[in-house]
Amino acid sequence: MIRYALVKNRSPVHAVKSVLEKMLSQKLVDAILAAARNPYSLLPMPTLFCDPGKMEGIDPLAPVAPFNAARQAAAVTKQPTGKRIALVLRPCEQRALIELVKLKQCSLENVILIGVECLGRLENQAYIQHASEVSDFTSVFYKNPDMQAEVTRACGVCEQFTPAGVDLTISLLGAPEGGVGITAETETGDTLITQLELAVADEPESRAAAVGKLLQGRIAARDALFKATVEKINHIEKFQELIATCLSCHSCRISCPVCYCKECVFITDIFAHPPETLLRRAMKRGAVKLPTDTTMFHLTRLAHMSHACVGCGHCSSVCPSNIPVADIFRTVAAQTQALFDYQPGRDISEPIPYLVFEEELSESSV
């Protein structure tokens, strides 16, 4: 049974803040991980709160994410602490977290998942610019469709903006001015709504229509992006042009929440070629670009993790050469995920495709 509660306050930011403060002050949880500004910067960072009096800068609705917070969520849940922790995450962060749980890099025991409905994020610098110009930029953003059009390309094609499989969802679509909807999807969430004494209401009628409209636009944009990207990668020569300015800095890999290896093979000796190898390669082909293995890096990453790509776009955001990494990864991932009928983060009980093998597999389909 899904229960909807409406929380009203001066602004959506205040509404969310009031609920999270109450969760801590009533000791319904021991700690909350959520995005918050600190006194030194306007850019919200994942912050672990234990004192409700310290939640001044908390703003999980802010349309920005300096990085995918799944790794930070994993950092506080990778070993049991005996504490009850609420994680407030965007849908792409929560989906990535589910993948990390499957990889046994963290656990959801004693964890309350709170998903934030997300209309998209701005790039960090763009966000800081806006936030320095108006107070409560978050509320401005949600009222202003022009601002919403400024979200990153990955967000503009994201059709999974509503959290799924969480205990509580914080939603803005369809909520009346100054308010947010809190939806309980699990029994834990339902109990929390009761304990927090939130005003249970009927889901506003406008909500379904607003979600549907956004979804439609996003799917159309996604399909257009897939089509355009296929044209840029469907021959190795075109792909070479696309990645020609790659610096091999590996920032895309470092920022990726589901690039799961503790030590990437590309920083091991396997790819630290001795001079003879470089010379041999140069001799064979007449010339070799250094560092070598740029294409190899991107294709290997796709082979290793594209089944788990959640489309968060952080790989593109961090790239110093403006390579559309996320466009490539989402487009290619759509195919590998379809191959195994796998959707990362959809269901915690759904096994990672490469970890289950069926006896009856014959060789003939390859």
Added chain:
Amino acid sequence: MTAFEPKIIALVCNWCAYTAADLAGTSRLSYPAHIRMIRMMCTGMIDSKYILKAFLDGADGVFVGGCHPGDCHYIDGNLKAKKRILGTGKILEQFGFEPERLRLRWIGASEGPEFQQNMTDFVTAIKTLGPGQTNNRMVL
């Protein structure tokens, strides 16, 4: 124009396809010289990297030979290989490598003639496809 002589990498399991190759050799069953064989302890240890590297370095085709299902010495290495090769093939395909250039076959240790047949068939298939897209091209 000289005829196209493909470069083909065969990643073969020590316990089956490689033994079959050995048997083909001792039985004087010849197979095309385009095949460059690399012996693995099990197809389960074939990471996608090996296949990608072969293609990016100019291979026109990659053949993987493993034990029949149920016969893998490490229980399910061949089934792991099957999954991984499916995924790797799906990726290669999207970058313009024809799926037919990557082939997985189960060949038992006693199947010398089958080994010969498989090699001959694969070389014919690759010759029909023509040179791969990394043949003679700088790959970054």
